[in-house]
Structure formats: C-alpha cells, structure tokens
Amino acid sequence: MKSITLKSGNEIPSLGFGTWKLKGDDAKNAVAYALKIGYRHIDAAEIYDNQIYIGAAILESQIPREDIFITSKVFHDHLEPEQIVESCVNTLKDLQTNYLDLLLLHWPNKDIAIEDQLGALNSLKEKNLVKSIGVSNYNIRHLTEALDAEIEFDVNQVEFHPSLNQIKLKQFCEENGIVITAYSPIAQGQDLVLPTVLEVAKKYKKTPSQTILNWIISQDMVTIPRSNKEDHIKDNFGALGWEMEKSDIERLNKLNTNNRLINREWGEFD
Numbered sequence: 001m002k003s004i005t006l007k008s009g010n011e012i013p014s015l016g017f018g019t020w021k022l023k024g025d026d027a028k029n030a031v032a033y034a035l036k037i038g039y040r041h042i043d044a045a046e047i048y049d050n051q052i053y054i055g056a057a058i059l060e061s062q063i064p065r066e067d068i069f070i071t072s073k074v075f076h077d078h079l080e081p082e083q084i085v086e087s088c089v090n091t092l093k094d095l096q097t098n099y100l101d102l103l104l105l106h107w108p109n110k111d112i113a114i115e116d117q118l119g120a121l122n123s124l125k126e127k128n129l130v131k132s133i134g135v136s137n138y139n140i141r142h143l144t145e146a147l148d149a150e151i152e153f154d155v156n157q158v159e160f161h162p163s164l165n166q167i168k169l170k171q172f173c174e175e176n177g178i179v180i181t182a183y184s185p186i187a188q189g190q191d192l193v194l195p196t197v198l199e200v201a202k203k204y205k206k207t208p209s210q211t212i213l214n215w216i217i218s219q220d221m222v223t224i225p226r227s228n229k230e231d232h233i234k235d236n237f238g239a240l241g242w243e244m245e246k247s248d249i250e251r252l253n254k255l256n257t258n259n260r261l262i263n264r265e266w267g268e269f270d
Ligand SMILES: NC(=O)c1ccc[n+]([C@@H]2O[C@H](COP(=O)([O-])OP(=O)(O)OC[C@H]3O[C@@H](n4cnc5c(N)ncnc54)[C@H](OP(=O)(O)O)[C@@H]3O)[C@@H](O)[C@H]2O)c1
Pocket: 017, 018, 019, 020, 021, 043, 044, 106, 107, 136, 137, 157, 158, 182, 183, 184, 185, 186, 187, 188, 189, 192, 209, 224, 225, 226, 227, 228, 229, 231, 232, 233, 235, 236, 262
C-alpha cells in the first residue's frame, strides 16, 4: 500500500476508507469488506456515531492492530481541552483499541485558543494514546495561527475533488509539511460525470472514481472515499497500483469550479 511519511515519522496509507453516514451493521459490514480486500486505513469520527461498529469490524478481521491506520476526530463543540481528552477516551473504548494513529480537531473553533486545542491533542500523544495529530477544515489563516502555536501537527483533512481543488491551500500545506487528506474526493458522485474525467478514465481503462482517486494520490495527498456497496469499495481500491502522466494530472487540475459541498456556519471558508 502506498503511504506518506508524516512529520511525526508515522506512515499514513494514501488510500483510506471513509465512514460518514454509514450506520449500524452497514458500517460494520462495509469496514469488514474494505479490510478484507486490502484497505488498511479507516477514517472515523465521534460525531459519525458508528465507532462501535467500526471497532467490531476491525476486531473481527483479526488483522494485527499495528497493520491498520485509524483516524478519528473530535467535533467542533467538544474542543475544550478536557473535552478533547474525554472524547479520545470514549473513541478508544468504542473502537476497542488502546491508541489512535491520528486524531483531528474536526472543524476550527475560534472561541477556544488553538494552543489549548493542540496542547490537549499533544498531551494525548505524550501519553501514547495518539500517534499523530492534526486538524480538519482549516483554511490558510487557521493553519497560520495553528503553526504559530509551535505544537507540531501533521495533517489537514479538507474537502478536495476536481471541482474544488484548493490550489492555494495545497501549496501552503506543502510548504509547511502538512499532509492533506482529501475528503469527499469524488464530490459525493458529482465529479464522476465530468467530461475530462471520463476522457482520462478511458485513456487508462480505469473507472472515473479510480481516475479521480489516483489523481489525488499522485499528488502526494491521502484520500478516504466512502461507499456502502461492495462493488464501489472494490472499484475505489483500484485507484492504487498505476500512475497517470503528469499532463493528465494537469488536465484534471483545470476542473476547479469552487464547488464546495460541505460547509457549516463555523467553517469560515474564504
Ligand atoms: N472532516 C470532515 O469534516 C469530513 C467531511 C466530509 C467527509 N469526511 C470523510 O470523507 C469521507 C468521504 O467523503 P464523503 O462521504 O462526503 O463523499 P465521497 O467519498 O466523495 O462520496 C461518497 C458517495 O459516492 C458514492 N460512491 C462511492 N464510490 C463510488 C464509486 N466507485 N462509483 C460510484 N459512486 C460511488 C457513494 O455511494 P454508495 O454508498 O452507493 O457507493 C456515496 O454516495 C467521509 O465518509 C468521511 O470519512 C470528512
């Protein structure tokens, strides 16, 4: 599995499995199938309300814990330092594990000092409950403030797909050693029908989804498509193991229309 080395020295698999909106046994079955066919990175969050099912799937897979990369997130309304610690403890219990590979601040919260939020994540890292830390939905201003706190963090998980390609944010992250995890990578299906995506897919005899995910991975980012269907979970895994030419990456880079799908009132996007 292709991976990226984070600042913390840990390896994050370039392709993960998203779990938002997967509920109950659907979450368990989808994660079990993803692990069966080779995914080794699961993207979870306390707010998704399915971590018990994900934990059960991981345990029942009998794959050694150290072979699976697990991300979780602490939601926007739980970012006081003691709430971050409490959320992590609950997540560990639900996932039936004694550490997380990555824990993220799930959206910025300007009412709580970023030093305190990152400081709480860092205290979990020092206790070996979390291996790497990061943020999600941070724009350049949020990242600048976070970097000023001088507490090392590794990842910014943001919406990223051909119709929202975040060129400036991507460049800023590259310059500062922050790895982007691209969420909603196929724009929840919308970008699968873009004519250029279809043309590039045809050239490589790949599906539109494999083409978009490969375009993301080829640019040294991580991505976490979600699906509730076995054929789609398998299809997306086919994003790995091949390379597209630079000229095709550049063609796909031209499809941005600032098509943002996910926003919240506390998002503060530019
Ligand atoms: N940090 C954040 O704030 C944040 C926000 C949003 C998402 N995320 C994370 O990112 C993950 C992915 O984002 P997302 O769930 O918004 O969207 P997505 O992965 O872009 O799209 C999911 C949708 O695409 C369909 N799909 C998946 N693979 C397909 C394929 N090969 N062919 C055709 N359709 C396909 C799925 O339907 P089927 O189930 O029918 O296959 C589902 O409706 C989430 O699950 C979550 O883990 C994080």
